[in-house]
Amino acid sequence: MAMTLSQKILAAHAGLDNVVAGQLITADLDLVLGNDITSPVAIKEIQAHGGGNVFDKSKVALVMDHFVPNKDIKSAEQCKCCREFAHAQGVENFFDVGQMGIEHALLPEKGLVGAGDLVIGADSHTCTYGALGAFSTGVGSTDMAYGMLTGKAWFKVPSAIKVVLKGKKPTHVSGKDVILHLIGVIGVSGALYKSLEFTGDGCADMTMDDRLTICNMAIEAGAKNGIFACDDITLAYLGEHCKKTPKIFAADKDAEYEREVVIELDKLKPTVSFPHLPENTHTVDEIGDIRIDQVVIGSCTNGRISDLRAAAEVLKGRKVNENVRTIIIPATQSIYMQALKEGLIEIFIEAGAVVSTPTCGPCLGGYMGILASGEKCVATTNRNFVGRMGATDSEIYLASPYVAACSAVLGKIGVL
């Protein structure tokens, strides 16, 4: 029976010629990921069940990124737990302060994920690596523990939605606008248990950073994974970053999809998700006068160099509004360094923004930009749930780095 791209990768890792949607399989993993919040739970589970060794020291990645540099004693203890485990087990890909970055920006940059890989991570945004042509999905800490010990995980084979991208994006429309638009169309549970497979001639107009942002937010539509087929753009990126030989899979021509959604890229406009769900989308031209208190540009969704460049293009020679605390967070050390070399950091500081070391910090209301009661924030992050960035009656508006930077200057949501 014909298979989708996601099903092809799962079948290959389960040693099966064929899989069908709904089938339960056990598959071999190419990488198991965890962070400073989810890994301690997995490590304690392993210890509580009699210990054991990781299945492959090169196929486990532990990234200290959520509450790092540590925000309090308890966070420091969690990192200590990870650090001691990594050292005792000889985990090769342990990233601590100084080497770390936000995990989903860091792993592609370090070449740890290749095309055709099967990856699980104890972080819901692990779906990001679909941009590289991998099947990659978020799991919990127990799956991570089991994966670290055995190199395997159980999966229910997903059905899929085909997302056909057509044409080219207008200026100032980015991958973020594409995924926010899609979530607005299908809803936050529109792809529940399913794959989102991106295809169409518009893929050629999607840079790797666009694809990473799009796949990153597949989970916000409930998807198990988001994926772009490996093409020249993927191979160029992997050639620069990854030593693994790409395993190139393609969906069968007659693969069955539950639904097809067509996005005409040239008709898209900068898009903003209103509180408190990513599906509450509005195009920027239909937004009234919404004054804001804070802007956050960063996260695993939009903290890459192209995101910082988009923000700098707006902020160069301008000042952020005096009422808007503007926080910019390069996602990795390498991105930070690149931004420094390009003069972007100087532009941000001149504009009145602050620039932080890589951290997930404010995205999940950890630290480094918590909102007070009633405050409003435009963020390039991925979730605008109740209380996500602070007080339960604060509000988060999700947008692209371009819209966020313009809003910082204007003091309200909008574009220049």
Place this chain on the structure above:
Amino acid sequence: MKGFVHKYKDNVNTDEIIPARYLNDSSPAALAAHCMEDIDRDFVKKVHAGDIIVAEKNFGCGSSREHAPISIKASGVSCVIACDFARIFFRNCINIGLPILECPEAAKDAENGDEMEVDLVTGSIKNLTKGKEYSVPPFPPEIRAIIARGGLLNK
């Protein structure tokens, strides 16, 4: 298992089940102390051992934090019933042995304070307050095996 219903709407996310500001401590007791805090401030005071959380669509969406089902389980909740669940939350519940059932009819009918009884072996759900009975198909054998041994890591 038998208990009283705590009823919630669509799209309850894991940030609401356990806010990230409490994720610097993963002990079940610490997490249970803040369970549902941002959506139902008094939940921790109201909940009794055996109670049942009932919600509508897409329960447990958002972050993969296993702290969410851990906090629910440690708060004494015996079972979660919903129209459907976000997939990471679903597998986390299976993996830690927190019973969950997908039953749109039972989920929609139930109201706060209803008394419900669940039999996981037969797949029977009774709303004793409303005098209604529902049934759900059993999990596939592979999933039942994980539940039967009390979690994925148990032998």
